[in-house]
Amino acid sequence: MLAWSLDEPDRLGEVIPVAGPITIGRGGALAxxxxxxxxxxxxxPGSSVAGPPIASARIARRQLLVExxxxxxxxxxxxxxxxxVGGIETTDTTARSxxxxxxxxxxxxxxxxxxxxxxxxxxADFGFGGPDRFGIVGESEAAWKLREDIEFAASTxxxxxxxxxxxxxxxxxxxxxxGRSARHxxxxxxxxxxxxxxxxxxxxLFGNVKSxxxxxxxxxxxxxxxxxxxxxxxxxxxxxxxxxxxxLLRVLDEGGEYQRLGEAKSRRSTxxxxxxxxxxxxxxxxxxxxRFTHRIALPGLTERRDDVALVLAEILRRTAxxxxxxxxxxxxxxxxxxxxxxxxxxxxVRLLRHPFTHHVRELERIVWLAIxxxxxxxxxxxxxxxxxxxxxxxxxxxxxxxxRDAVAKALxxxxxxxxxxxxxxxxxxxxxxxxxxxxxxxxxAEEGD
Amino acid sequence: MSAPSILRETLELTLARDDSFPTGxxxxxxxxxxxxxxxxxxxxxxxxxxxxxxxxxxxxDNLDDPQWLSRELGGLVSNHVGYGVxxxxxxxxxxxxxxxxxxxxxxxxxxxxxxxxxAAYAALVAAMLAR
Numbered sequence: 001m002l003a004w005s006l007d008e009p010d011r012l013g014e015v016i017p018v019a020g021p022i023t024i025g026r027g028g029a030l031a032x033x034x035x036x037x038x039x040x041x042x043x044x045p046g047s048s049v050a051g052p053p054i055a056s057a058r059i060a061r062r063q064l065l066v067e068x069x070x071x072x073x074x075x076x077x078x079x080x081x082x083x084x085v086g087g088i089e090t091t092d093t094t095a096r097s098x099x100x101x102x103x104x105x106x107x108x109x110x111x112x113x114x115x116x117x118x119x120x121x122x123x124a125d126f127g128f129g130g131p132d133r134f135g136i137v138g139e140s141e142a143a144w145k146l147r148e149d150i151e152f153a154a155s156t157x158x159x160x161x162x163x164x165x166x167x168x169x170x171x172x173x174x175x176x177x178x179g180r181s182a183r184h185x186x187x188x189x190x191x192x193x194x195x196x197x198x199x200x201x202x203x204x205l206f207g208n209v210k211s212x213x214x215x216x217x218x219x220x221x222x223x224x225x226x227x228x229x230x231x232x233x234x235x236x237x238x239x240x241x242x243x244x245x246x247x248l249l250r251v252l253d254e255g256g257e258y259q260r261l262g263e264a265k266s267r268r269s270t271x272x273x274x275x276x277x278x279x280x281x282x283x284x285x286x287x288x289x290x291r292f293t294h295r296i297a298l299p300g301l302t303e304r305r306d307d308v309a310l311v312l313a314e315i316l317r318r319t320a321x322x323x324x325x326x327x328x329x330x331x332x333x334x335x336x337x338x339x340x341x342x343x344x345x346x347x348x349v350r351l352l353r354h355p356f357t358h359h360v361r362e363l364e365r366i367v368w369l370a371i372x373x374x375x376x377x378x379x380x381x382x383x384x385x386x387x388x389x390x391x392x393x394x395x396x397x398x399x400x401x402x403x404r405d406a407v408a409k410a411l412x413x414x415x416x417x418x419x420x421x422x423x424x425x426x427x428x429x430x431x432x433x434x435x436x437x438x439x440x441x442x443x444x445a446e447e448g449d
Numbered sequence: 450m451s452a453p454s455i456l457r458e459t460l461e462l463t464l465a466r467d468d469s470f471p472t473g474x475x476x477x478x479x480x481x482x483x484x485x486x487x488x489x490x491x492x493x494x495x496x497x498x499x500x501x502x503x504x505x506x507x508x509x510d511n512l513d514d515p516q517w518l519s520r521e522l523g524g525l526v527s528n529h530v531g532y533g534v535x536x537x538x539x540x541x542x543x544x545x546x547x548x549x550x551x552x553x554x555x556x557x558x559x560x561x562x563x564x565x566x567x568a569a570y571a572a573l574v575a576a577m578l579a580r
Contacts, residue, residue, distance in 0.1 A: 007499050027510050057502035058464045061457060061510065080458075080465035105468045333493040342495060 002040060003100070003309040004108035004348040007056040009340040013129040013139045013310045014040035014051060016109070017116055021067035025079065026059045035065060042128045043114070045144050058106035072096035072111060081106050087349075098305065100349055108345050110352055112306045114141060129310050134176035136169065137314045138307035142299040146173070153294045154180035159252055161237075161289070162276040164298030165431045167361030170276035171235060173298055177274055178231040186230030189223055189271075194239035201244045203261050206251075212262030224251055224258055227271035238279035245288040248273075252291040280418070280434065282445035301356040301363065302435075308352050311360055315367050316341045316379070326371060330379050344380030350389050357392065357431045404440040407433070411444070418444055452565040456509045459562050463553035464502060470553065471501050471546075478545040485541075488532050505546075508573065518576070526580045536578060543570040 001015045002008075016024060021035040029037040041048045060079025067074050077083035077091045082104040085093050095101055097113040126132045129139060136147065153160045154177045162170045171190065178188045196204045203213065207222025223232055234240075240248075251258040256269045273291075281289055301308055320327040320338050332339040347370060356362050366385060373382040381389075402425060411433075414420035422433035437444065463470055472494065479486050489497060504525070511517040547566050551558045 007503060026506070055503060055507075057499070057506045060461045060465075080461040082465070104465070332495040334496045339493075339496060 001110045001112050001306050002107060003110045003306075003352055004343070004345045005056060006058060006106055006345075008054070008107075009313070010129075011040055011051065012313055013042075013306070015043050015048075015112070015114070016040055016066075017043070017048065018066055018068050018073050019116060021065070023062060024054070024059075024064040024066060025062040026054050026056060027061055028053045030062065033062070035067070042139075044124055044128075044139060045141075048116070056106050059103060063103060064101075069094060072099070075101060077103075079103075100352060102345065102349065105345075108348055108352075110306055110309075112140075129313070131314055132176075134179055135172050136176060137311050138304055139310065140304040140306040142304040143307055146296070146299060147176075149294075149296045150176045151180055153177050153296060156294065157181065157183075157272055158293035159273040159291055160275070160294045160296060161281065161292035162274065162296050162298060163281055164276070164278065165300050165357065165359060165434070166278050167356075167358035168298040168300050169360055170278075170298060171233065173296065174231070174233040174235075174274040174276060178233070181231065181272070183230050183272065188231050188233055189227040190233040190235070191223055192235045193275075194236040196240075198241065201240070202247060205244070205248070206258050206260055208261035209263045220260075222258075222260060224269045224271060225260070225267065228269040230271060232271045232273050234273065234275045236277060237275035238277035238283055242285050245285040249287060249291065252288075278431075280437070280444040282443055301359045305352055308363070309348060311363060312343075312348070312351060312367065313341075315360075315364055316343070319367070319371070329377055330371065330374070342378035344378055347380050347385070350381060354389055355392060357429060402436060404442065407436050407440055408442055411437075411442070416444055452569065453509065453512045455562050455565040456512070456569055457506075459550055459554050459558065459566070460506060460509055462557055463550050464506075466555075467549075467553040469498070471498055471505075471549065473552070474501075474545050474549040477549060478542060481545065482538075482541050485538070488534070509569075512569070522573075522577055523580060526577050529577075539574045539578070543567075543574065546570065 001013065002011055005011060016022070016038050018038075022038040023029075023033045023035045024038065037053075039053050040051045042051060043049075058081055060081060063077065063079035063081065064083070065076040065078060072095050074094050075083070075085060075092070082089060083091065084100075084102040084104070085095050086099050095111045097111050099111045101109040101111065103109075129137075131137045132147065136143065138144075138146075150173055160174075160177060162173050164170055174190070175188060178184060191204075203217075203220065203222065205223050207220045207225045208217060210219040211217055223234075226232075251269065252273060256271065257266050258269060259266055275292065277284070281295065301311070320331050320341065327338045331341050351363065351366070354366075358365075366388060367379070369388060370379050370382060370385045373384040374380070375382065406425070407421075410421040410425050411418070414424055418430040418433050418437075422430045425433065427433050427436075434444075436442075467473065475489065475494075475498075479489075504521075508518070508521065511521070547563070547570065550566060551563065554562065
C-alpha cells in the first residue's frame with residue numbers, strides 16, 4: 001500500500017496486488033519485462049480498480065521485482081533509486097506484513113496482508129482515501145468493517161455500545177449511526193457522562209419539574225426527554241455510577257418509560273441510546289450491559305496501520321484549510337492554490353511504526369508538535385517529535401515481553417484495577433494493559449463473573 | 450546501448466543521486482539568464498520541480514511514440530508561449546539541463562551520453578519550434 005509519495009500524493013492508500021510475480025516501475029509495460037507489470041489499484045470491499053501507470057519520476061522504469069512467498073513478499077530492487085526495507089538498505093530481501101519498503105525520496109510502501117477479493121459491498125459515496133460523509137477516514141479492511149457495523153447498527157434502531165480506547169473516534173461513529181438511521185432528521189443529543197455532577201445525574205438524564213429537587217430549579221426535559229424520537233449519545237458511560245446505570249434500565253426497555261424528578265406520572269421517550277466507553281465492557285453492570293444489543297469495537301490506529309497515512313493526510317488537509325499561515329509555510333502551491341503538504345517520508349515511516357495508545361487524537365497531537373517545532377518549511381521529525389515518539393515506543397517494547405501469568409497476577413494483586421495494574425507493571429497507561437489482556441484472552445472482571 | 454536507453458538511464462541516475470533535481474538546473478539557468486526569473490511564479494518550487502522532472506521523463510519514456518509526442522509537445526508549446534518563452538530561450542534551457550545532468554551523473558556521464566542528450570534536445574526544440 002502506498003503510504004507516501006513525492007510525486008503522487010493523491011494516490012495514498014492505493015495498493016499493488018501481489019498475486020504472483022510482478023514488475024513495479026514507472027509507466028506501462030516494457031517488451032522485455034520478466035514479470036507482468038502491475039500498477040496501483042483503488043481497492044475497496046468488492047472492487048479493485050487499476051489506476052493509471054505509476055508516474056513518479058524517482059521510481060525507475062523498472063524499479064522492483066516482487067513475488068509472493070509463504071512469509072510475505074520477496075522484493076528485489078533493480079532501479080537506480082536505493083531501497084530500504086525495515087529501515088535497512090538492501091537490494092534483495094523478504095518483506096513481511098507490517099514492513100515498510102522505502103524507495104529513496106520517491107515512495108514508501110507498507111506491506112499489508114489483505115484478501116484479494118471480498119464479498120461485502122457497502123455503499124461508497126465518497127472519494128477514495130478521503131473522509132466519508134461522517135468524517136471517517138480509511139480504506140483498510142478494519143475501516144470498512146467499521147462502516148458495515150455502523151450501517152447495520154443504524155438500520156436496526158437498537159441501543160448500541162461503542163467500545164474503544166480514547167481517541168479512536170467514538171463520537172464520530174455515534175454521529176454516523178445517527179446520521180445513517182431513520183432518526184437522522186432530529187438533532188443528536190450528546191453528553192459526556194463523566195461531566196454529569198453525581199448529585200444531579202438523575203435530573204440531567206430524566207429531567208425535573210420546577211423547583212425540584214432544589215428550590216428555584218427550572219423545569220427541564222432531561223437528556224432522555226430531549227432525545228425523544230432521536231438518538232442520545234452518552235460518552236464515557238463507564239464513568240456512570242452503578243446506581244445510575246440501574247435507573248436507566250427501565251427506560252432502555254421497549255416502552256421507554258421514565259419519570260421526571262418530582263413528577264408522579266410516567267412519560268415515554270422513543271430515544272435510541274448510543275453509549276461509548278474506553279473501559280472493558282465487563283466493568284458495566286451486567287443487566288445494563290445486556291440492554292445494548294449491538295456492541296461495536298472501534299479499531300485503533302495500531303489495528304489499521306494501513307490508514308495512518310490517509311488519516312495523517314486528512315488532518316493536514318483540514319489544518320491547511322483552516323490556517324492560511326500554516327498552508328503558506330508547509331504546503332506547496334499549484335496554480336495559486338494550496339496543494340500537497342511538504343511532508344518528510346521519515347516522519348511517515350516513524351508514524352506507521354508507532355504504537356499509538358490515543359490513536360487519532362495522538363496523531364493529531366504529534367502533527368501539531370511537528371508543525372509547532374518545525375525549523376524549516378516542511379513537516380518532519382524535529383527533536384521534540386523524536387522524543388515523543390521514542391518515549392511511547394519504549395513502553396510498547398516492555399509490554400510485549402510480559403507473559404499471560406504476569407499480567408493476570410498484576411491484575412489480581414491490584415484489585416482488578418487496570419490503571420493500578422498497568423502502573424505496577426511499568427506500562428505507560430491502562431490502554432497498553434487492556435491491549436495485553438485482549439492479546440492473552442484475559443478479562444478485567446474476575447473469572448466466572 | 451541505444452540512445453533512448455542512455456537518455457533514460459542517465460536521467461534516472463540523476464534523479465536517484467540528486468534529491469533536489471531540478472533545483473540545480475533552475476539555479477544554473479537563472480544565474481546565467483536572470484531575466485527568466487519572473488517566469489517562475491505560478492507554482493511553489495516543489496510542484497514546479499516535480500512537474501519538470503515528470504514531463505522530462507515522460508518525453509524520454511515516449512520517444513518511440515510519435516502520436517504521444519505530437520500531442521504532448523503541442524500542449525507544451527502553447528503553455529510556454531503563454532509563459533512568455535521566446536525562441537532564443539530554448540538553447541539556454543538545453544545548456545543548463547545537460548550541464549546539470551552531467552554533474553549529477555559524474556563518472557557515469559560519457560561522451561555517448563553527451564551526444565545523445567544534445568541530439569535529443571535539438572530534435573525536441575526543432576519539433577516544438579516547427580509547430
